[in-house]
Structures are given as structure tokens and as C-alpha cells.
Amino acid sequence: MNNGYVVYLLRILAVQGALVSVYTDQEDPEGFSAGFVEAVDGQHVLMCDLTPWGQIDGWRVRRNQDIIQILSGEEYEQRLMMLMAHYKQGRQSFFSDVPAEDTDLLLSVLLECKERNEIISVIIGEDMVTGRVMEANGLRLKIKTMDFFGREAEEEIINLHEIEIVEIGTQEEKMYGILEEMERQKMTLLSPEET
Numbered sequence: 001m002n003n004g005y006v007v008y009l010l011r012i013l014a015v016q017g018a019l020v021s022v023y024t025d026q027e028d029p030e031g032f033s034a035g036f037v038e039a040v041d042g043q044h045v046l047m048c049d050l051t052p053w054g055q056i057d058g059w060r061v062r063r064n065q066d067i068i069q070i071l072s073g074e075e076y077e078q079r080l081m082m083l084m085a086h087y088k089q090g091r092q093s094f095f096s097d098v099p100a101e102d103t104d105l106l107l108s109v110l111l112e113c114k115e116r117n118e119i120i121s122v123i124i125g126e127d128m129v130t131g132r133v134m135e136a137n138g139l140r141l142k143i144k145t146m147d148f149f150g151r152e153a154e155e156e157i158i159n160l161h162e163i164e165i166v167e168i169g170t171q172e173e174k175m176y177g178i179l180e181e182m183e184r185q186k187m188t189l190l191s192p193e194e195t
Helices: 003-016 075-086 105-116 171-190
Strands: 019-023 032-040 044-050 056-063 069-072 119-124 127-136 140-146 152-159 165-168
Touching: 003 032, 003 069, 019 044, 019 075, 032 056, 032 075, 044 105, 056 105, 056 171, 069 075, 105 127, 105 165, 119 140, 119 171, 127 152, 127 171, 140 171, 165 171
Parallel strands: none
Antiparallel strands: 019 032, 019 069, 032 044, 044 056, 056 165, 119 127, 119 165, 127 140, 140 152
16 A cells, blocks of 8 residues: 555544554455554554454554555444443543654654553564663664563664564553563562561
8 A cells, every 4th residue: 555545544544533454464364453543653553452352452553654454344343343332442542642743653652651661562573572661762762671471681772663563551561561560579578578
């Protein structure tokens, strides 16, 4: 799809509050995400994503250039709306005030995550890095990564233009938050009591 048309269409769907399905993988027709478009700039889109069972699954920032098809109002989106109604769930917003259209959306999301001390996952190709934002600017992200068990690991620097997806508040990040809390409780139990 033409990038200008993708941006135009996503902005209309955001204003309408429509539930959309976004396809990004030509090799896998089942590889798509469904949710609500919250914000769009010339390069990225921020969506509140849903599971196939109609429950909120955090937010994802994707590159517009990766989008090959956008659907809305089809049977699948209708079914998700029915399931959301069943769970009494409504659309959730990441930002209290959506950034202006000429703002760097990816950078705005990363800086907001830093401010909130959110756990994020960054996807580059087949690789995923999970951790917390330490610094972010228009070129790079510095992230304090977490290991397999939710413990702090090394710092990693990632070029923003390499990032395909940033996930916030999905099942993945929630799992790391639980592991981190379990580790913290374990350390509290092991530390000698103060007298």
C-alpha cells in the first residue's frame, strides 16, 4: 500500500474510533493485529490491540511502511466488538493527550514509557528485547534489558529506524512484570532483617 494512503486511512479510522485489522506479513495471511488506532504520524501508528478473544492486549507501535492491508467493518471486527461488549471492555488510550500529527510518534511513546517506568518489548526482525527505557532521542533508544526470569540485565542501544514494533502492556510485558515482582519478593525474604 502507498504510505501516504495508509496514513490517510489510519487517521480517518482513528477519528471514527473504528476497530481495524492491520496486515503486515505477505507470507502469512493470518499474521495480522486487530484493535483501535490511537495515533498516527508519517512513519508509525499506535494501536490499542485486542486478542482474538476480544480482550485488550496493550498497545503496539508499528511502522506504516510494513502495512500491506487494512480492514474495518468485516465479520472478524464485528465479532470482536461483540466479545468486547460481553467482557464490558471499551477502547483504552495510551496517551492522556494524543500527540500532534507532526510529532515523532515513536519517540513520544518511548519517552512516555520512560516517564511511567513501563516495561516494553522491542521487535527487530526475529529478535525481541524486553526492558525499560533509559534514554531515547530521535536516533536511538537505550534500554535496560531484562533476562529470561525478569531480572535486570545489560544495557542495549537500538537505532530507532531498525525498530519494527514496540509493545507496551501486552501479555509479554505483564509476564515480565510478574517475574520481576517475584524476584523482588524473593530478595526481600533472603535479605537479613534489620534490628
